[in-house]
Amino acid sequence: QLSTNHYANICPNLESIVRTAVRNKFQQTFVTVPGTLRLFFHDCLVQGCDASVMIQSTGNNQAEKDHPDNLSLAGDGFDTVIKAKAAVDAVPQCRNKVSCADILALATREVVSLAGGPFYQVELGRFDGLVSRASDVNGRLPQPNFDLNQLNSLFASHGLTQTDMIALSGAHTLGFSHCNRFSNRIYNFSPGRPVDPTLNPGYASQLQGMCPRNVNPLIAINMDPTTPRTFDNAYYQNLQQGKGLFTSDQILFTDPRSRPTVNSFASNKNVFNANFVTAMTKLGRVGVKTARNGKIRSDCSVL
Numbered sequence: 001q002l003s004t005n006h007y008a009n010i011c012p013n014l015e016s017i018v019r020t021a022v023r024n025k026f027q028q029t030f031v032t033v034p035g036t037l038r039l040f041f042h043d044c045l046v047q048g049c050d051a052s053v054m055i056q057s058t059g060n061n062q063a064e065k066d067h068p069d070n071l072s073l074a075g076d077g078f079d080t081v082i083k084a085k086a087a088v089d090a091v092p093q094c095r096n097k098v099s100c101a102d103i104l105a106l107a108t109r110e111v112v113s114l115a116g117g118p119f120y121q122v123e124l125g126r127f128d129g130l131v132s133r134a135s136d137v138n139g140r141l142p143q144p145n146f147d148l149n150q151l152n153s154l155f156a157s158h159g160l161t162q163t164d165m166i167a168l169s170g171a172h173t174l175g176f177s178h179c180n181r182f183s184n185r186i187y188n189f190s191p192g193r194p195v196d197p198t199l200n201p202g203y204a205s206q207l208q209g210m211c212p213r214n215v216n217p218l219i220a221i222n223m224d225p226t227t228p229r230t231f232d233n234a235y236y237q238n239l240q241q242g243k244g245l246f247t248s249d250q251i252l253f254t255d256p257r258s259r260p261t262v263n264s265f266a267s268n269k270n271v272f273n274a275n276f277v278t279a280m281t282k283l284g285r286v287g288v289k290t291a292r293n294g295k296i297r298s299d300c301s302v303l
């Protein structure tokens with residue numbers, strides 16, 4: 001069972017050790033923020049929150065991180081956890097006592113707070129997974145062209161409600177996307193209608209400017225056009241103006257079943273923050289491993 005004081009006797013200064021390591025990394029690059037937050041999400045959805053996403057492929061095993069859906073995970077997210085783990089292991093009492101999965105959960109809390117988001121208690125006591133297979137990723141991660149039914153059923157399969165899903169989608173208040181994730185919305189939406197009509201026309205032409213046809217596939221643009229480096233509720237205000245980048249973002253406002261929640265998060269940042277914390281805590285409980293089916297890795301990237 002997870003608890004907020006799991007390491008109280010095992011590694012009493014754990015939270016401050018992780019905090020210092022994450023702050024040092026943050027001073028080197030802001031990418032640590034969206035990179036770590038997305039890494040936590042992609043970890044929890046495949047095999048549960050067990051750091052399976054961090055495993056490197058070997059000669060006879062293609063690991064999760066090499067699945068096409070994970071190739072755009074930022075290297076700085078992985079590096080944040082590796083640096084925090086090294087800082088934890090530098091303390092003799094803590095060495096090899098704290099799971100990579102818990103370090104990822106704590107680092108995620110730190111980056112959210114560093115970007116101006118809520119600070120929340122993190123439940124701890126996860127063990128690290130024993131497998132990481134690229135094939136396990138198939139069909140487990142949401143796609144940017146999903147509609148509300150697809151989003152709801154995927155999140156529901158992990159015990160997350162529609163409200164949780166909408167609150168977690170608020171993570172797109174930070175970070176970057178490559179152009180190919182939404183190019184269908186600005187160039188070939190449907191026959192005779194190149195641009196998605198739910199997209200704000202001004203925003204659509206801005207996107208066409210930043211992502212011309214045949215754009216360099218390495219180009220990435222801000223997902224939140226207003227406050228890309230602040231964890232805030234601007235994401236929901238953007239949706240109200242037709243400035244959701246993905247179909248899966250904009251549908252939250254377009255579909256009348258989810259619109260009231262978007263409006264409520266857009267108009268009250270405290271309501272959004274509270275729902276985000278609740279949803280992150282629930283996400284952090286998904287598929288948690290114990291000593292029976294997990295272990296504590298000495299190297300987060302090796303089984």
Ligand code: HEM
Nearest residue numbers: 034035038041072074142143144168171175176177178248
């Ligand atoms: C609701 C369904 C979701 C879909 C369809 C989705 C899809 C995507 C896609 C396509 C990207 C851009 C990747 C790229 O091109 O580099 C992205 C980025 C991102 N996503 Fe999501 N996502 C979803 C939910 C979430 C959730 C729940 C979180 C975290 C709680 C999250 C956190 C992020 C972050 C932080 C980025 C930016 C990454 C970076 O800048 O390195 N996403 N997402």
Ligand SMILES: [Ca+2]
Nearest residue numbers: 043046048052
């Ligand atoms: Ca996992």
Ligand SMILES: [Ca+2]
Nearest residue numbers: 173224227230
């Ligand atoms: Ca923002």
